[in-house]
Amino acid sequence: MQKMLFSILMLVLMTLVGCEVEQNNEQIIVEDNKVIENIESNNDPSFQEENEQNLISQGTSFKTNSDGIVIGNQDLFNIDKSLTISLWAKPEVDHIGSMVSKILGPSDQSYGLFVMTGSKAMLWISEDGKGKVRSRLTSKHNLELNQWQHIVAVYNYESRTVNMYMNGEPSYGELEGVIPEQLYLGTASLVFGQETDGAYPYKGNLAGIKIFNKALNQEEVKKLYEEGVFGEMQEDNNLIGYWPLKENFEDQSKYKNHGTPIGAVEIENVGQ
DSSP: OHHHHHHHHHHHHHHHHHHHHHHHHHHHHHHHHHHHHHHHOTTOHHHHHHHHHHHTSSSEEEEESSOEEEEEOOGGGOOOSOEEEEEEEEEOSSSOEEEEEEEOGGGOEEEEEEEETTTEEEEEEESSSSSSSEEEEEESSOOOTTSOEEEEEEEETTTTEEEEEETTEEOEEEEEEOOOSSOOOOOOOEEESSOTTSOSOOOEEEEEEEEESSOOOHHHHHHHHHHOTTOOOOOOTTEEEEEOOSSSOOOOSTTOOOOEEESSOEEEETTO
């Protein structure tokens, strides 16, 4: 009788262990299938979200609610021809905020990249400095609040065109005004997180800011996105500034135009 009870007990234990192993194996298989599906289908929203988390999972970022970072009014940033602004942003609220700006009041406007109400990104460029001859391009896609997104705005002097990209893909939305024949050479300082005079403070996080004095094409933009926030800096003679905003405000390009924080700015983990 005891032997029979022991045999039954062993059989029950083996069955339970077998079920647990089977469940664990099934879970692993499901996870593996998910990975395979995501790799094979880059248009899957779950892939985009998971991939973006991988791109921004390490490092720190600059956070502002009312302050900014002054880079300066060096001649290097007086760009009258082609321009590309690339950055990673995580806006906290729906608002009008200046992420990158070389604008000082109504009479010294060169270029700027903003977030707008309605959760759009917006490129502003001016030819006369007063905004009478200017263009304003908003993104086609909305920005997700409290999520990291890669934004690239482009002005092409040769073709006299503008473009916008989000997370490596074209996001050409609504264009207003006249595209300038060239950009205004103003005296305003280059500033992150607000305009030069403190107007339109950006509320959220910024990281991986790059500025080029050329118009990047879609392939180059896609490569920037795939490199992630703190990807290795590629050699490019047209890169005039690279501010990872990783633990400090230093310019990692060869020009070393380091930033100076205004007020109480914060450094925050990128993954937060």
